[in-house]
Amino acid sequence: xxxxxxxxxxxxxxxxxxxxxxxxxxxxxxxxxxxxxxxxxxxxxxxxxxxxxxxxxxxxxxxxxxxxxxxxxxxxxxxxxxxxxxxxxxxxxxxxxxxxxxxxxxxxxxxxxxxxxxxxxx
Numbered sequence: 061x062x063x064x065x066x067x068x069x070x071x072x073x074x075x076x077x078x079x080x081x082x083x084x085x086x087x088x089x090x091x092x093x094x095x096x097x098x099x100x101x102x103x104x105x106x107x108x109x110x111x112x113x114x115x116x117x118x119x120x121x122x123x124x125x126x127x128x129x130x131x132x133x134x135x136x137x138x139x140x141x142x143x144x145x146x147x148x149x150x151x152x153x154x155x156x157x158x159x160x161x162x163x164x165x166x167x168x169x170x171x172x173x174x175x176x177x178x179x180x181x182x
Contacts (some may be wrong), residue, residue: 066182069095074174080145081164083118084178092156092165097176099147102174109167110142110151114159116142122163127155 072081086092100106113122127140142151156162165178 068180068182070178070180072176074164074166074170074176076172077169078170079166079168081176082114083115083122083161083163084158085118085160086162086178086180087160088095089157090140091181092153092162093179093181094142094151094153095144095179096145096147096149096151099127099145099174099177102127102153102170102172103147103166104171106144106152107144109144109169112140112153112156112158112164115134115161115163116159118161120161122161122164124165125153125155125159125162 070072070084070086074081090105094110094112096110099108110145114125115122124139126138140155162178166174
């Protein structure tokens with residue numbers, strides 16, 4: 061499952077005045093990582109929490125992806141989240157493997173188009 065037989069990058073765009081990216085086809089990926097640009101010029105507060113939503117079809121209902129783990133004083137399934145980032149990082153998102161489509165959601169509004177690169181490792 062963790063073999064590396066190819067690597068492609070697809071841009072997911074969060075449009076100005078929005079918080080949700082376009083749908084990205086990720087079926088067949090062994091790993092998925094998300095390259096977040098710096099948010100200093102693209103997000104209203106220069107920081108954002110980042111979530112991933114998944115669906116079986118590009119026009120279906122996208123729901124937040126959850127993952128197992130311990131978070132603060134609670135445990136169990138929690139939304140996959142990269143909290144309070146200023147961007148300029150690559151983030152591994154293993155739970156998205158096995159779904160056909162994903163979207164990236166920012167907790168704050170984009171003030172300009174924000175391009176998030178989704179790396180699909182096959």
